[in-house]
Amino acid sequence: MISPQAFIHPNALVDSGVTIGAGTRVWAFAHLVTGVVVGRDCNICDHTFVEGDVRLGDRVTLKCGVFLWNGVTAENDVFIGPGVSFSNEVWPRSKLYAAQPARTRLQTGCSLGTGSTIMPVAVGEWAMVGAGSVVTRDVPDYALVVGQPAKFRSWICCCTRKMDFGEGRDFTCSCGRKFRKNRGKVALVSCDSATQP
Ligand SMILES: CC(C)(COP(=O)(O)OP(=O)(O)OC[C@H]1O[C@@H](n2cnc3c(N)ncnc32)[C@H](O)[C@@H]1OP(=O)(O)O)[C@@H](O)C(=O)NCCC(=O)NCCS
Numbered sequence: 409m410i411s412p413q414a415f416i417h418p419n420a421l422v423d424s425g426v427t428i429g430a431g432t433r434v435w436a437f438a439h440l441v442t443g444v445v446v447g448r449d450c451n452i453c454d455h456t457f458v459e460g461d462v463r464l465g466d467r468v469t470l471k472c473g474v475f476l477w478n479g480v481t482a483e484n485d486v487f488i489g490p491g492v493s494f495s496n497e498v499w500p501r502s503k504l505y506a507a508q509p510a511r512t513r514l515q516t517g518c519s520l521g522t523g524s525t526i527m528p529v530a531v532g533e534w535a536m537v538g539a540g541s542v543v544t545r546d547v548p549d550y551a552l553v554v555g556q557p558a559k560f561r562s563w564i565c566c567c568t569r570k571m572d573f574g575e576g577r578d579f580t581c582s583c584g585r586k587f588r589k590n591r592g593k594v595a596l597v598s599c600d601s602a603t604q605p
């Protein structure tokens with residue numbers, strides 16, 4: 409079902425059996441294939457292609473020229489930059505199909521920089537991938553990764569400020585969020601509810 413509160417550009421191609429939530433905008437030359445589920449308040453920009461086994465949460469941004477193949481899931485608040493590439497076949501051969509597409513999970517709030525290439529991995533919550541990077545391994549929550557292959561560069565907050573834990577375990581960002589590092593993982597401890605990224 410397409411919400412009456414969604415905007416579909418007259419030159420977009422939305423197949424039957426697509427679900428689109430209220431407030432979502434689908435721009436010219438986007439093609440959404442039967443089965444796609446798109447949440448609320450998303451922005452699906454020009455020249456995008458979304459296969460049927462793709463799920464997008466709420467407030468997802470899909471910039472121009474991105475093709476989302478079966479097996480890609482983007483949770484709420486995910487940003488996918490222009491020209492980001494995905495793969496759902498790790499060992500591709502023409503006419504030789506895997507039983508199931510390899511899956512890529514983009515977790516809440518993560519951002520993928522322009523032209524990055526994302527192998528079938530999980531990109532953690534509020535993680536960020538630098539422009540042009542090639543991501544071959546799972547990315548931890550709140551990690552900034554860059555390069556080919558992408559490597560850890562720093563921890564970053566939802567607000568995009570870098571986190572400096574020094575020798576300690578705790579970090580309070582100037583935006584009000586508090587984080588704790590434990591066994592190489594960073595987690596949000598508390599958040600000023602008035603703060604938005
Ligand atoms: C990675 C990024 C967030 C900046 O991170 P940063 O740690 O502040 O990087 P700096 O600008 O301080 O640069 C530090 C080093 O990282 C390198 N670097 C920065 N961005 C890089 C990238 N995308 N890939 C590889 N190396 C990068 C710099 O060249 C520099 O290297 P040096 O120390 O050898 O001189 C930013 O460069 C980026 O790629 N942002 C994504 C932009 C984008 O795609 N936006 C969407 C468009 S709509």
Ligand SMILES: [Zn+2]
Nearest residue numbers: 565567581583
């Ligand atoms: Zn912050």
